[in-house]
Amino acid sequence: MKAALVGNPNAGKTSVFNLLTGLNQKVGNYPGITVDKKWGHFNYQGTDVELLDLPGLYSIYPKSQDEEVVFQVLRQKDHRDHPDLVIVVMDATNLERNLFLATQILDLGIPTLLIANMIDLMDKDQVGVNLEKLSELLGGVPLVPFNARTGQDLALLKSALLEVPLEVMPSPHTQEFMNLEEWNTGRQEEAALGEARYKRIRQILSFCQPLPRKRSVRHQKWDQILTHPVWGYLIFLSLLALIFQTIFAWSEVPMNLIDTVFLTLSQWTQATLPNGPLTDLISQGLIPGLGGVMIFIPQIALLFGFIFVLEETGYMARVVFITDRLMRPFGLNGRSIVPLISGVACAIPAVMATRTIDHWKERLITIMVVPLMSCSARLPVYTLLIALVVPDVSWGIFNLKGMVLMALYLVGFVAALFSALLFKWILKTKEKSFLVMELPDYKTPRWSNLGITMLEKCKIFVWEAGKVILAISVILWILASYGPGDQMASAIAKIPVPTESAQQADYQQQVKSVALEHSYIGIAGKWIEPAIKPLGYNWQIGISLITSFVAREVFVGSMATIYSVGETFENDQTLLERMSHQRNGLGKPVYTLASGISLMLFYAFAMQCMSTLAVVRRETKSWKWPLIQLVYMTALAYISALIAFNLLN
């Protein structure tokens, strides 16, 4: 049997879904649009039920992509996801508005089961709705009280589900949905129909709800603090600081672990399998590529864990409420603030977190500018370069090195805001920006849902973006390991093979360095040298810029490989010392304040992360936007690096 779950946001639909299906969940996409499709299975007394979790919404009149999906699935009998019956989850403490959607579904003429969720809160409010009477007045529709918070009486819910009669009498109002083929016309007619529907609901409720609920204003104290002009922002900023601290602290160990596991696996494969190009491909291309996908999982899981808690408690809606006015001038809205700031950790979960922005243009702008926020992968690059070129000067508690680092973060944020402004001017849309948002009651999060949400986000990333990331990293590996003709082999042959085993390690280092130099990427790095010379870079940096496309922090590793040989090569020199001794053709140092700042600005702005591009493609459903992002960010990086180099040089 196929069933579909429908309900208002915050009515507890996801909890019901999780209770029914547990871990038997899948996520995917509706073809061609950016709406996640979630479905699961459960078996009750021999009947297998496939349960589709439709997006939360207030009305099925299609005004957004989410609503469009629900409307199509429910109305078109031949839709491949069309269910045999619909379960409508209602918030029992606010039946009037929840019945608006519920009666629309009933009028569609699909077998329906109504769930009055949060029945415990309804009892607490002493609203005292006569649910039997309500069911009767709605035409004998099965209606079960439920408490998704505790999951009590789940078996009753399941058996009620199987008892829903699959034959329904056509509702006298079914006509409303049959006539309107073109939904973009007749908007005013819709408004009139909505009014009439509410009148009908009020009439029904007047028979079964003796005291209409006066809002008990349960949490106004909290609202006063959390939306306060001073405290509101202070609390939000401190919470963010705490969250990022935790993400960095908690993700470090699992990330190192993933790194080690894949490194070991790679070495093991190399040692076990027979030598040859296939083994190299597996051990050096495929396995590190997989590792490169998995390495993001701790940050994605943690960030979405925190976002889940913020959403579930009801706090996120307050954040949107107090930041909306500030973000609006930049073509963003209150929902953009969390993705934008999450970009400081990693652009990947940040881009995935833009799902909550229902206005397409504002969502797109947020996606486009998020990667300008300095993510954690840029930090190793900044640290290396700052140590290399920024003089160690202090004024009181202010250290120049620290201030440069702070300035880089700031410059990323400012660039994000101004790029947003630019996109606001360029992108045209018919949709009007609006904010009509429920501020849900504060609740303690349902922890059982936390793990499921984190798992779901990681699955989406691994299955949908992971494939592209893996493919690109394998290609990049091939380009970095092979070169045209026998250039690479002959260059390696020129290195004197050491006789003593003590020098074996040095020899291996030199081979690596020469191999990279003569690979396709090495050649490309040299080839772009004329283009990057005005920025103060040489071909060594060119190579590192290209290899950084795997992940920005690879810059440090590439630099280490390239500079493992050189004229001033000495064994015990650190990478930092080697880099500081580099001279250009005129005998001047390569890494000066000017070229260093120029390089740091380049890293701050350039789109050098294929994983982000893969996620942006997934979220926008086309290569168009990631390509635009690649071009505009690289252009911004190039121009600002050029200006900086020429000003400082």
Place this chain on the structure above:
Amino acid sequence: MTLDQVSNSSKSYIVRQIKKGPLTTKLIDMGLFPGKEIRLLFKAPFGDPIAIDVQGYTLSLRREEAALISIE
């Protein structure tokens, strides 16, 4: 008067009419139909958006949207 002009949070108002436009249906869907009793709860810093009590739940909307709602 319209909802965006309200500054008194102790007084209740009745929704009279929603101005015709692209948001009419959305606002009605959210329960702001003529005859509904509403009350201002609080405002965000800078006075925008605002939060109102829609008899049963709290709704936030921008001043721009509040201006579409005539009340009495």
